[in-house]
Amino acid sequence: MKKGTLKQILLITDGCSNKGEDPAATAALAHQQGITVNVIGILDDDQTEDPEGLQEVEEIALSGGGVSQLVYKQALSQTVQMVTKQAMTQTLQGFVNTELKQILGSEQSMEDLEPEKRGEIMEVVEDLGETCDLEVLVLIDTSASMHDKLPTVKEALIDLSISLNSRIGRNRFSIYSFPGKRKDIDKVFDWSPKLDAVSTVFPKLTSGGITPTGPAIREAMYQFGKKSLLRSFRKNDEQDIENA
Amino acid sequence: MMNKTSKTLDYVIRPGMTITGKWHKKSYLIKRKLGNGAIGSVYLCEMNGKQAALKISDKSSSMTMEVNVLKSLEKAQGNRLGPYLLDVDDWVTTQGNIYSFYVMEYVRGIPMADFIKGHGSEWVGVFMLQLLEDLGDLHQSGWVFGDLKTENLLVASSPPKVRWIDVGGTTQIGRAIKEYTEFYDRGYWELGSRRAEPSYDLFAFVMVFLSVYYPKRFQKGSNPKATLLKKMNDVKALKPYNNCLKKAILGRYHSSAEMKQEITDVLYHAQKGQRKKQQDNTGDTFPFVIESLGICIIALGYYLSSIIIP
Numbered sequence: 001m002k003k004g005t006l007k008q009i010l011l012i013t014d015g016c017s018n019k020g021e022d023p024a025a026t027a028a029l030a031h032q033q034g035i036t037v038n039v040i041g042i043l044d045d046d047q048t049e050d051p052e053g054l055q056e057v058e059e060i061a062l063s064g065g066g067v068s069q070l071v072y073k074q075a076l077s078q079t080v081q082m083v084t085k086q087a088m089t090q091t092l093q094g095f096v097n098t099e100l101k102q103i104l105g106s107e108q109s110m111e112d113l114e115p116e117k118r119g120e121i122m123e124v125v126e127d128l129g130e131t132c133d134l135e136v137l138v139l140i141d142t143s144a145s146m147h148d149k150l151p152t153v154k155e156a157l158i159d160l161s162i163s164l165n166s167r168i169g170r171n172r173f174s175i176y177s178f179p180g181k182r183k184d185i186d187k188v189f190d191w192s193p194k195l196d197a198v199s200t201v202f203p204k205l206t207s208g209g210i211t212p213t214g215p216a217i218r219e220a221m222y223q224f225g226k227k228s229l230l231r232s233f234r235k236n237d238e239q240d241i242e243n244a
Numbered sequence: 245m246m247n248k249t250s251k252t253l254d255y256v257i258r259p260g261m262t263i264t265g266k267w268h269k270k271s272y273l274i275k276r277k278l279g280n281g282a283i284g285s286v287y288l289c290e291m292n293g294k295q296a297a298l299k300i301s302d303k304s305s306s307m308t309m310e311v312n313v314l315k316s317l318e319k320a321q322g323n324r325l326g327p328y329l330l331d332v333d334d335w336v337t338t339q340g341n342i343y344s345f346y347v348m349e350y351v352r353g354i355p356m357a358d359f360i361k362g363h364g365s366e367w368v369g370v371f372m373l374q375l376l377e378d379l380g381d382l383h384q385s386g387w388v389f390g391d392l393k394t395e396n397l398l399v400a401s402s403p404p405k406v407r408w409i410d411v412g413g414t415t416q417i418g419r420a421i422k423e424y425t426e427f428y429d430r431g432y433w434e435l436g437s438r439r440a441e442p443s444y445d446l447f448a449f450v451m452v453f454l455s456v457y458y459p460k461r462f463q464k465g466s467n468p469k470a471t472l473l474k475k476m477n478d479v480k481a482l483k484p485y486n487n488c489l490k491k492a493i494l495g496r497y498h499s500s501a502e503m504k505q506e507i508t509d510v511l512y513h514a515q516k517g518q519r520k521k522q523q524d525n526t527g528d529t530f531p532f533v534i535e536s537l538g539i540c541i542i543a544l545g546y547y548l549s550s551i552i553i554p
Contacts, residue, residue: 078426089305111304111342114267115311115332122308130419162431166420166438 005133006088007035008066009220010080012153013141014042016056017213020184023056026217027064035221037064038087040079042149043072060213065091073149076156081163084136085129092128096121133170136160139185139220142177143211154202161195174223178216185219253285253300256337263289263298263345265333272298272347281410282391282423283307288350296330297409300345304334306412307344309422313387313414314348320385325378326411327351351407353398357456365481367404368453369511372485373504374406375452379445380500383417388440390415391423392448394455415440427451427461433468436495446492446503453482453489469493484510 009030017023027037041057054070061068067087071079097109100121110118138157142150157175164171172191175198180186189198257263257274264271272289279286284301301307314329327349335343360367375397382389391413400407413423421429421438430436430447438444454472455461457479465471476482476489488506497503 077432093305111334115308115334115344118304118308119312119315122305123312125305126309126312159431163420163438166431166440168419 005135006091007224008084008087008134008136009035009037009064009139009217010084010136011037011039011060011139011141011213011217012042012080013039013057013211013213014044014054014146014149015141015143015211016054017211019179019210019212019215021214021218023213023217024059024063026214026221027060027066030217030221031063031065033221033224035064035224036066036087036091037061037217038066038083039064039068040076040083041068041070042076042146042153043070045072056213060217064217065094073152076152077159080156080160084160084164088129088132088134089125092125092132096125096128130167131169133172134164134167135172135191135224136164136174137220137223138173138175139216140175140177140188141211141213143179150202154198157198158195165194176216176220176223178219179210179212183219184212184215253302253343256341256343257285257287257300263300263335265331265345266336266342267333268331270331270333270347272296274298279395281412283310283412289347291347295350296347297327297350298345298347300335300343302341302343304342304344307346310412311346313411314346317382317385317387317411317414320387325382326408326414351398351400351409353400353407356394356397356399356406356452357459359399359404360456363404368456368481369485369507369514370404371399371406372449372453372507373511375449376500376504376507378406378408379442379449380504382414383442383445383500386417388415388417388421388442389413389445389448390421390440391425391428392445392452393425393428394452395425397452417441427455430495433464433472435469435472435493442499443492443495443497446497446500447495450476450489450492454479457481484514 030037037060039057039061041054043051043054051070057070058068067083067090069079069083093110100110110121113121140146140150140153146153161171161173171193173189173193173195174187174191175189176185177188178185189195189201254277259274259276261274262271263274270291272291275288275290275295277285278288278297281299283303283306284299286297286299289296289298299307299310311329311332314326317326318328329346329348331347333345335345337343356371360371379389389408389411391410396408396410398407398409399405413421415422417440419440421440421444424431424438426432428448428451429438430444431438436444436447454476458475462471462475472493473490476486476493482489485507488503488510491497492503
């Protein structure tokens, strides 16, 4: 099996979108392009676990083929890495399931197998998850209500890069914030294998009440395409260096 | 999400009910809940009059991975390291929901912190050596425990022996740690990566013993390393081991065996030191000094007289 690159958008928000297209629709579009959309909804300390305005979170992740999670900011670090890893396993399991269907017939999925055989297949999924390359585009809501949450988000992202860089496979991260000054999203941190340097460039807050989550996801989706051309050059460079 | 799952499980699974496997058709009578893991819940159950622990979850893939770990541990080390595995199966509820479960040996024991409080700090060294030996064996067979924490350890009685009860975080050496708890994780303390290597477990090992003396844990503060070393120095019972623990925190040990050797040395010297002190305290030395001093004076007298009188 050829090892591919998993592509993920990680949306971190604390409220409902109120401008532009339905975010669930753009998430579905991204999913069609082979990009998984994960969503983390941050709860305020006084909010219950089923708050208004955050129902959207689950819908976006569902149509984006990803994982969603509502969380208080204290538990953000662990949640961010758990969501990312779960989504990876889910995507890879999806691939393996499709392969299985081709071998075993269309009605078979992993749950229909005996626990013993399931074990062997999960070993394959786990191996893939450890060794595949991963690209994560983090999309951060920087509307005014996120004010006291941004430092925690920053810490959680640095922590995420520690976790993922402990894998064998390669990683690339980039960070975008929305709403942007003139566009729907602003680039905060360009594609890079580590997030250590992120502290200095972390997004400033934008005031104003608009949250264009839908358009932001659409823009984010294009960033994968744009970069791939540039990266193919870089990759060749790297290979040259290795050869030398 | 974790809380949600265990909550819904609490509604579905009640003490007194019977769970029958879809594949192997074995039935288990649920007695009571033992606890929550990162995925799923663990119940005490009974099959043919024998007690066992049953772990159940709606996350089939994660459960399968745990079972894989238990199986490889059995292959590598026999049953000594993890609890041994009895059955793996699915349970279909009357509503048609599918849960995965596995049944393992029920380890009876009490939390390590409670044991040490009840029986005294001299057990710290014993448990350290026991844990390091087991960790060493685990590392030898190519695995790292990962989620090493007080909640995953029990002291089984007669003779007191530390046992591991949850192997969910066990990861092959060289990979990314599968499951961890912030307080015990060196990544969280900014003292290393989350790559599975023996030193990862040794860091968590130190945190296990710290948490015995800080049941409420503590915050990492602005300088995590300094906080950690200060908190460690403040515990009187850990004083003898301070050098070893510090080395483990800074990742200076490459194997459990290395650390075990140094802890053994500490314990040996501590005993020797105590014995020496006891001898000192008996007070035999004073007459001995007087006696030798007297002999010296007499000898000196003879010597001088032999010089003066030719």
